[in-house]
Amino acid sequence: MNEIQFLTWVRSTGLNIALGLFVLGMLWRLIEIYSLGRKQDMAPARSAAGASGWHTIFRRSLPPQGMMKSSPISYIGGYIFHVGLFVVVFFLAQHIKLVDSLLGISWPNLPAQVIDTVAVVTLAAMVLILADRINKPVKRFLSTFGDYLAWLLTFLPVLTGYLAVKHMVLPYTTMLALHILSVELLLVALPFTKLIHVFTLIGSRWYNGDISGKRGVPV
Amino acid sequence: MSSISQIPVQVLTANDGLTGQAEAVLTEIAEMLSRFLETGKGDSIDLRSLPLSPADKIWLDEQLGRGEVEIGIDAGGRSVVTETAYAGVWKIEHRDTEERIVAELIEVTAMPEIVQPHKTDIEKSYNTLQSSLKQIS
Amino acid sequence: MDKGETLLEHMERQGMSRRTFLKYCASLASLMALPPSAAAAMAEALGKARRPSVIWLPFQECTGCTESITRSHSPSVEGLIFDMISLDYQETLMAAAGFQAEEALQNAMKENYGKYVLIIDGSVSTGMDGAYSCIGGRSNLDSLQEAAKGAAAIIALGTCASFGGIPKANPNPTGAVPVSDIIKDKPIINISGCPPIPVVITGVIAHYLTFGTVPELDKHGRPKAFYGETIHDRCYRRPFYDQGKFAKTFDDEGARNGWCLFELGCKGPITYNACATSKWNDGTSFPIQSGHGCIGCSEPDFWDAGGFYKALSTPANPLKYVAAAAVAGAAAGVAVSFANRARKQKAKSEHETATTSDLEK
Numbered sequence: 001m002n003e004i005q006f007l008t009w010v011r012s013t014g015l016n017i018a019l020g021l022f023v024l025g026m027l028w029r030l031i032e033i034y035s036l037g038r039k040q041d042m043a044p045a046r047s048a049a050g051a052s053g054w055h056t057i058f059r060r061s062l063p064p065q066g067m068m069k070s071s072p073i074s075y076i077g078g079y080i081f082h083v084g085l086f087v088v089v090f091f092l093a094q095h096i097k098l099v100d101s102l103l104g105i106s107w108p109n110l111p112a113q114v115i116d117t118v119a120v121v122t123l124a125a126m127v128l129i130l131a132d133r134i135n136k137p138v139k140r141f142l143s144t145f146g147d148y149l150a151w152l153l154t155f156l157p158v159l160t161g162y163l164a165v166k167h168m169v170l171p172y173t174t175m176l177a178l179h180i181l182s183v184e185l186l187l188v189a190l191p192f193t194k195l196i197h198v199f200t201l202i203g204s205r206w207y208n209g210d211i212s213g214k215r216g217v218p219v
Numbered sequence: 220m221s222s223i224s225q226i227p228v229q230v231l232t233a234n235d236g237l238t239g240q241a242e243a244v245l246t247e248i249a250e251m252l253s254r255f256l257e258t259g260k261g262d263s264i265d266l267r268s269l270p271l272s273p274a275d276k277i278w279l280d281e282q283l284g285r286g287e288v289e290i291g292i293d294a295g296g297r298s299v300v301t302e303t304a305y306a307g308v309w310k311i312e313h314r315d316t317e318e319r320i321v322a323e324l325i326e327v328t329a330m331p332e333i334v335q336p337h338k339t340d341i342e343k344s345y346n347t348l349q350s351s352l353k354q355i356s
Numbered sequence: 357m358d359k360g361e362t363l364l365e366h367m368e369r370q371g372m373s374r375r376t377f378l379k380y381c382a383s384l385a386s387l388m389a390l391p392p393s394a395a396a397a398m399a400e401a402l403g404k405a406r407r408p409s410v411i412w413l414p415f416q417e418c419t420g421c422t423e424s425i426t427r428s429h430s431p432s433v434e435g436l437i438f439d440m441i442s443l444d445y446q447e448t449l450m451a452a453a454g455f456q457a458e459e460a461l462q463n464a465m466k467e468n469y470g471k472y473v474l475i476i477d478g479s480v481s482t483g484m485d486g487a488y489s490c491i492g493g494r495s496n497l498d499s500l501q502e503a504a505k506g507a508a509a510i511i512a513l514g515t516c517a518s519f520g521g522i523p524k525a526n527p528n529p530t531g532a533v534p535v536s537d538i539i540k541d542k543p544i545i546n547i548s549g550c551p552p553i554p555v556v557i558t559g560v561i562a563h564y565l566t567f568g569t570v571p572e573l574d575k576h577g578r579p580k581a582f583y584g585e586t587i588h589d590r591c592y593r594r595p596f597y598d599q600g601k602f603a604k605t606f607d608d609e610g611a612r613n614g615w616c617l618f619e620l621g622c623k624g625p626i627t628y629n630a631c632a633t634s635k636w637n638d639g640t641s642f643p644i645q646s647g648h649g650c651i652g653c654s655e656p657d658f659w660d661a662g663g664f665y666k667a668l669s670t671p672a673n674p675l676k677y678v679a680a681a682a683v684a685g686a687a688a689g690v691a692v693s694f695a696n697r698a699r700k701q702k703a704k705s706e707h708e709t710a711t712t713s714d715l716e717k
Binding site for chain 3: 002003004005007008011012015016017019020021022023024025026027028029030031032035036037092093094095097098101102109110111112113115167172173176
């Protein structure tokens with residue numbers, strides 16, 4: 001298989017399989033999660049200021065008292081790489097074109113230089129976060145294989161994408177194919193790893209906030 | 220009439236299509252001039268190997284301007300060697316017998332190589348001239 | 357031109373001046389992507405070069421390659437180079453036909469055994485023992501194997517000879533293969549493109565004459581001097597790509613402003629060729645300059661690499677499994693949900709106690 005065939009494979013068969021597994025896995029997991037159900041709550045709801053699902057969605061994005069000081073890399077680095085990922089994934093012209101070709105919707109893109117810079121910052125933040133995870137005994141103790149896998153599956157698409165655009169390390173054709181392949185691996189793994197938080201984060205925060213809110217406890 | 224007026228006509232301004240590459244060429248020429256002043260060694264740029272847009276080329280020509288010297292060479296097609304407004308910076312355009320441009324160069328030197336006759340050619344012409352003088356006398 | 361004569365002697369005899377030769381070398385250096393300062397060294401080496409015999413065999417091809425090459429008119433650089441070679445067999449161009457032509461081929465091979473340059477255009481059919489493409493009752497496969505034996509080097513001209521090209525496109529009914537699949541013991545230079553750029557073939561011949569060697573090749577056997585960079589690398593629209601300015605249709609504002617054609621399916625970023633610098637039609641322009649994206653014709657299997665108008669970042673083919681996957685996923689989700697509920701119900705009715713290990717689930 002030469003590199004053009006490799007690229008064509010990831011753009012056709014590979015993409016087909018990956019998107020198929022992704023859609024299959026996502027629907028499976030989401031239906032499973034949202035149909036879990038809880039016992040009916042017979043108690044009357046209490047009210048307390050700030051205790052509701054909506055509050056929780058936002059509050060959980062802010063560091064609790066003292067945590068910023070004890071774990072600055074997790075918070076600052078975490079913010080940077082999440083925002084960075086959002087910008088790189090949704091505002092590179094080539095990505096918008098992909099969404100356009102799949103769903104028929106598009107929006108303006110950002111200049112490539114901006115995306116380049118954001119990608120570098122994102123990569124740096126991710127490396128820092130990994131180093132911090134390995135470095136801090138408690139974090140290391142809590143980390144599982146799944147955590148490292150999730151990190152790698154997120155890191156690789158950004159890295160290969162950047163190298164492809166910058167024509168570094170490998171010829172563009174091969175690098176682009178590797179980039180698409182890495183995204184396909186991410187897509188396949190997403191429903192079955194903690195990466196599913198992309199879709200469950202807001203729902204689960206709302207749910208936790210909502211049941212606590214009914215008991216009058218802001219969380 | 221109405222359908223003709225519907226055709227959108229757009230007049231391009233001089234700056235449309237500029238990529239910023241021509242500016243880099245200008246910087247490179249300045250570099251080459253400073254090297255020439257220091258070492259006396261000339262250098263050249265192959266303009267056709269650079270990704271310049273048509274607008275870039277016009278812009279570069281405008282920036283370089285024209286100097287006092289223009290040399291025409293008739294050798295397997297026309298070639299024009301022009302001094303730019305900057306002394307020591309030459310623009311060379313080679314054409315073949317069918318007037319197609321085959322090379323476009325910027326040369327930084329006192330006098331482009333192609334203009335200067337080769338020593339063996341001068342020796343040859345000396346011999347030829349000698350023999351014609353002999354025939355005359 | 358006498359076969360023992362060097363190029364410089366030949367030129368002097370024809371009354372060509374040194375300046376003319378220097379000029380040719382300047383343009384040769386330019387098209388071979390050598391620095392302008394290399395022109396003098398080339399003039400020196402080319403001046404001493406001798407004339408090689410060239411045999412040109414056409415196989416499964418459309419004659420587009422020959423058309424392209426013969427568009428280089430004498431006495432241009434290309435013409436000069438063609439004057440320098442002895443083209444001993446070329447079916448489309450030669451006056452002889454039938455048995456005389458075959459005889460010319462046999463004679464050329466015999467006389468220059470071990471020294472001639474063999475040019476092949478078109479792919480080699482291997483299906484049904486090569487019966488799909490025969491010349492004078494002999495299969496291309498057979499002719500190639502015979503002619504290759506005495507060749508000093510082989511030039512595979514065009515994408516078909518280099519990579520199989522359109523004949524090899526899916527489902528490849530004739531079993532077409534590139535020259536390099538058949539001949540393993542000779543240096544092969546692939547000059548891909550559909551058709552290849554005229555100056556590239558003359559450039560390769562010039563290199564062969566200047567340095568007496570096969571030029572440095574990339575991993576697809578193509579000379580790096582011409583195929584070392586992508587169309588995208590040398591494209592004058594590249595700055596617009598870098599700025600994220602793309603034409604969305606062939607006639608929008610962006611297209612009129614000359615913005616990048618990536619989204620319209622341009623394959624420039626994955627295509628290695630010299631179009632952006634050598635250009636076409638006597639240096640007039642190249643596809644991207646005319647407002648159309650590159651189709652990637654100098655790459656292996658470009659024909660089967662998705663649509664010409666599909667951006668590289670989009671699917672090459674329509675998605676097939678997504679609808680089925682959605683149904684399967686929904687079904688799996690519902691089934692698992694029922695199973696979970698049943699288990700919960702069972703645990704409840706049997707008064708199972710929860711342990712800390714349950715929390716890990």
